[in-house]
Every structure is written in structure tokens, then in C-alpha cells.
Amino acid sequence: MRVAITRVLLAVLLVLLAVAVLQPLVDRWLVMQSAPRPVDARGSLSEFETTSVRxxxxxxxxxxxxxxxxxxxxxxxxxxxxxxxxxxxxxxxxxxxxxxxxxxxxxxxxxxxxxxxxxxxxxxxxxxxxxxGPGASHPPPIPLGSSRDLKVGQAAFVIGNPFGLDQSLTSGVISALERRLPTSGDREISSAIQTDAAINPGNSGGPLLDSAGRLIGVTTAIYSPSGANAGIGFAIPVDVVNRVVPTLIRTGRYPTPGIGIAAADERMAAQLGINGVIVAQVMPGSPADKAGLIGLNLASGTIGDVIVAVDGKPVQHLANLVSGLEEAGVGAQVELTVARDARQRTVPVQVVDIGG
Structure with a gap:
């Protein structure tokens, strides 16, 4: 009798041991044979996600x-x-x-x-x-915003074709305003927008958008030693775009406002502790020449005129002067505040198209 009970107990223990050993294998087999897992319900998209999708x-x-x-x-x-x-x-x-x-x-x-x-x-x-070309249908135009009232920290979105990957959306914030952005012909855009929304090669020329989907800039450049996104990208502000594009459509070119001077390198002004644009050369017969401005005297090594304001707005860099002339426009007359020999005077100068 005891032998039979002992055998039964041993058999039960063996069964329990087998179950313990085989259980993981059985569970794995059951999982492999089961239907796809049910999808968990999610809540509504966040406000930011909804904005981005829309x-x-x-x-x-x-x-x-x-x-x-x-x-x-x-x-x-x-x-x-x-x-x-x-x-x-x-x-x-x-x-x-x-x-x-x-x-x-x-x-x-x-x-x-x-x-x-x-x-x-x-x-x-x-x-x-x-x-x-003729016969091509086109999508609707992008709604127009303004760059005049932008704030650092507000959301910014970029849609473009980075590395040829079309219809790519990136987002970030406006990181800074009034950046100086070099362009062709030794000119600068003095009011460029800086953003950390990813901009890569192929994004050039695409829209920079606010959270309402309005155009606030045109992406144009990135700052990166590798050529890829490093969190610093730039865009031409839409207020500039809205001034230039209609003229391009109407005439095919945009006039370059100027007064007929060549400015000295800004490093010279910095080394001399001068705030303003040093006039290096005055073109004969130009509005600047007619207004009596003079440039550097290379023979004596002396400085002639330094432009310190345009229409009452301070001029610290060439970009400030260019911006003032652009705001006035070709054909307008501006009041330049000019310093010479520690004295300042105000002279009227005509703005002309210097080409380019």
C-alpha cells in the first residue's frame, strides 16, 4: 500500500515538474498560434498634432x-x-x-x-x-502672412524636398529675427528669419509657415559645416518676398536701390571704432557725387565721409543702409546723416537703380 502511494506521489511530482518545464514552451506555442493582437484605442490628437496634420x-x-x-x-x-x-x-x-x-x-x-x-x-x-507651361493645372496659392509681427519662440513649419524626398514636413520654432544673410553681389538681407525647423539641401525655395498655415518666409540657407541640418536655418522674410515677387512678375527683374558709393570693409570700421558705413569710393556723376560725398583718400590715408543714419534711422552696417534705401525705393529721395572730421551734417540724396 505504501509503495503504491509513493509511486502515485512520484508520478504527481513528475507531472508537476513537466508542466513547470514545458509551460513556457506551451505558452509560446499558444501565442504563435493566436490571432493578431487587438489594437488599443487612443485618445484624441493633441492640439499641436491636429494643427500639424491640418x-x-x-x-x-x-x-x-x-x-x-x-x-x-x-x-x-x-x-x-x-x-x-x-x-x-x-x-x-x-x-x-x-x-x-x-x-x-x-x-x-x-x-x-x-x-x-x-x-x-x-x-x-x-x-x-x-x-x-501651357496646359498645366496648378494647386491653389499658399495663404500670405506677415513677418513684421513675428515673435521668437512661435511655432514654425517647413514643407519641402530635402535630399529629393518630396513632401517632407519639419517643425520647430523661430529661433531669432533680424539676422544678416549674405546674398549675391556683396549684398545682404538684414531681416532674415532664423529657425531650428530642419532645413536640408533640397528644401531651398520652400515655404516657412506659421501655425495658421500662412507663408512667413522662403527657406534659403542653412548654417552647417557638414551641409546637413544643424538646427540653424534661415528664411527670407515674407514682407521682402511680397515686395520683390510682384515686380519680378511684372518686369522680370528687381531694381537694386543705391546712391553710387562703394563701402569700405566693415572690419575697417570695427578696427577704427567707427559706427557707420565708411564711404570707400564715390562713383563720378552719381547721386552721392552730386550730394558732395567723398571717399577714402588713399594718398593721405584719411577717411572721408561716414554714413551714420538714413532718414533718421541709425546705420551701423552696410545692411542697415541697404535696408533704408530699399524701403525708400528707386526714385525716392533720402536724408543721409554723414559724419566727416567729427562733424555731422544731413544731405538729401536721390535713390537710383544701380543694376544687378
Whole structure:
């Protein structure tokens, strides 16, 4: 009797041991054989997510890819971004995207590719306008905002084609305002927008948007030793774009306001402790020459005139002077405050188109 009980107990222990050893294998087998896991319900999207989704769905159809082949018989294509400006089908992009191409092609979000014609270029602002050829339908224009009332810290969105990856959305904030952005011809945009929204090669010419989906700038450059995004990107402010683009559409070029001077290197002013634009040279017959301005005297090594204000606004750098002349416009007259030999005077000077 005891032997039988002992055998039963041993059998039970063996069964329990087998169950303990085989249980993980059995569980794994049951899981492998089961149906797909049920999907957990989620709550509503956050306000930021809802804004981002709605913005992309609304604006992205109006963002295009701009392709420019280099050379007549090469398949090498430089890719940038553009966006629809108006109901006539004009598209805004960067000048540096299209300036060296032999032709211009535009790819819409639908996948359709059309040849585009150059309407106008403004190298000093790194802006260009192109237009789709006949028979091409185009998406609606992007709503226009203003860069005048932007605040550091507000949300910023970029839609473009980084590295040719079309319809890419990135977001961030406006990191800084009134940055100085060099462009062609030794000119500067003195009111550029800085953002940490990812901008990479291929984003050039795309829209910078606020949270309402309004255009507030045109992406144009990044600051990065590697050429890829490093959290510092720049955009041309939309108030400048809205001043330049209509003129490009109307005339094909944008006048370069000037008074006929060549400015000395800013490093000279810094070394001499001078706040203002040192006049290096005055072009004969120019408005500056007629107003009596004089430049550097290389023979004696003396400084002539230093422009310290335009229409009462302080001038510390060449960009300040350029900005003042642009605000006045070609044909207008500005009041320059000029310092010479520790004395200041105010002289009226005509603003003319110096080309470029």
C-alpha cells in the first residue's frame, strides 16, 4: 500500500515538474498560434498634432519640387523646392536653385512633371519666379502672412524636398529675427528669419509657415559645416518676398536701390571704432557725387565721409543702409546723416537703380 502511494506521489511530482518545464514552451506555442493582437484605442490628437496634420494636408499640395538639369546631355539634376504664389500659376523658389540650369522642371504632388519658364530673378534677394507651361493645372496659392509681427519662440513649419524626398514636413520654432544673410553681389538681407525647423539641401525655395498655415518666409540657407541640418536655418522674410515677387512678375527683374558709393570693409570700421558705413569710393556723376560725398583718400590715408543714419534711422552696417534705401525705393529721395572730421551734417540724396 505504501509503495503504491509513493509511486502515485512520484508520478504527481513528475507531472508537476513537466508542466513547470514545458509551460513556457506551451505558452509560446499558444501565442504563435493566436490571432493578431487587438489594437488599443487612443485618445484624441493633441492640439499641436491636429494643427500639424491640418497644416500639412492643406498646404502640401501647393508645394512643388523644382528640378534643374546641369548641362544639355547630362542626367544630373539639382533638386529644390518651390510653391504656388498666385492663381496665375507663378511659382516662387530660390534664385540659386535655378540660376545654373539649362531647363526648369516642376513636379506636382500628383506626380505630374511640367516644364516651367523663367519669369524673373532677383539674385540680391535669392528669389526667382517661374511659371508652368501651357496646359498645366496648378494647386491653389499658399495663404500670405506677415513677418513684421513675428515673435521668437512661435511655432514654425517647413514643407519641402530635402535630399529629393518630396513632401517632407519639419517643425520647430523661430529661433531669432533680424539676422544678416549674405546674398549675391556683396549684398545682404538684414531681416532674415532664423529657425531650428530642419532645413536640408533640397528644401531651398520652400515655404516657412506659421501655425495658421500662412507663408512667413522662403527657406534659403542653412548654417552647417557638414551641409546637413544643424538646427540653424534661415528664411527670407515674407514682407521682402511680397515686395520683390510682384515686380519680378511684372518686369522680370528687381531694381537694386543705391546712391553710387562703394563701402569700405566693415572690419575697417570695427578696427577704427567707427559706427557707420565708411564711404570707400564715390562713383563720378552719381547721386552721392552730386550730394558732395567723398571717399577714402588713399594718398593721405584719411577717411572721408561716414554714413551714420538714413532718414533718421541709425546705420551701423552696410545692411542697415541697404535696408533704408530699399524701403525708400528707386526714385525716392533720402536724408543721409554723414559724419566727416567729427562733424555731422544731413544731405538729401536721390535713390537710383544701380543694376544687378
Amino acid at each position: 497644416l500639412f494636408e492643406t498646404i502640401s499640395p501647393s508645394v512643388v519640387q523644382v528640378g534643374v538639369p546641369h548641362g544639355r546631355f547630362t542626367q544630373e539634376m539639382e533638386s529644390g523646392t518651390g510653391f504656388v504664389w498666385d492663381d496665375a500659376g507663378h511659382i516662387v523658389t530660390n534664385n540659386h536653385v535655378i540660376e545654373n540650369g539649362t531647363a526648369i522642371f516642376v513636379r506636382l504632388v500628383s506626380g505630374q512633371v511640367f516644364k516651367a519658364d523663367l519669369v524673373g530673378r532677383a539674385p540680391n534677394y535669392d528669389l526667382a519666379v517661374i511659371r508652368l
